[in-house]
Amino acid sequence: MAIKLNHTIVHSLDQREAAKFYAEVFGLPAPSPFGPFLDVNVANEVTLAFLNADGMEIQMQHYAFLVSEKEFDQIFGRVKQRGLKYWADPGQTQEGEINHHFGGRGVYFQDPSGHLLEIITKPYS
Numbered sequence: 001m002a003i004k005l006n007h008t009i010v011h012s013l014d015q016r017e018a019a020k021f022y023a024e025v026f027g028l029p030a031p032s033p034f035g036p037f038l039d040v041n042v043a044n045e046v047t048l049a050f051l052n053a054d055g056m057e058i059q060m061q062h063y064a065f066l067v068s069e070k071e072f073d074q075i076f077g078r079v080k081q082r083g084l085k086y087w088a089d090p091g092q093t094q095e096g097e098i099n100h101h102f103g104g105r106g107v108y109f110q111d112p113s114g115h116l117l118e119i120i121t122k123p124y125s
């Protein structure tokens with residue numbers, strides 16, 4: 001199988017604020033403009049293409065990132081530093097907690113547009 005997810009559009013209230021948020025919180029390279037998009041690339045060659053929703057209603061999406069233990073500490077540290085709310089579950093009922101599914105660590109938080117982000121150190125299996 002040679003099919004790989006290459007890019008996805010992340011509808012945002014403010015594409016600059018959103019792209020900067022991802023780059024800073026995840027420790028990724030600075031966003032680069034591509035047409036109307038602001039692109040942020042992750043390690044497995046997937047581009048997150050931030051686009052202003054321009055008045056369209058934003059449908060909440062869920063984006064999950066597999067990270068190392070060290071990256072989890074760094075990213076989660078930035079989440080807490082920013083005073084963001086975080087949850088152990090996608091239903092956002094266990095506030096201020098993380099989970100330990102599959103022998104790793106996982107946590108959920110929101111981006112500036114309300115998309116639900118997740119970092120995990122072990123993939124779902």
Ligand SMILES: [Fe+2]
Pocket residue numbers: 062064118
């Ligand atoms: Fe998930």
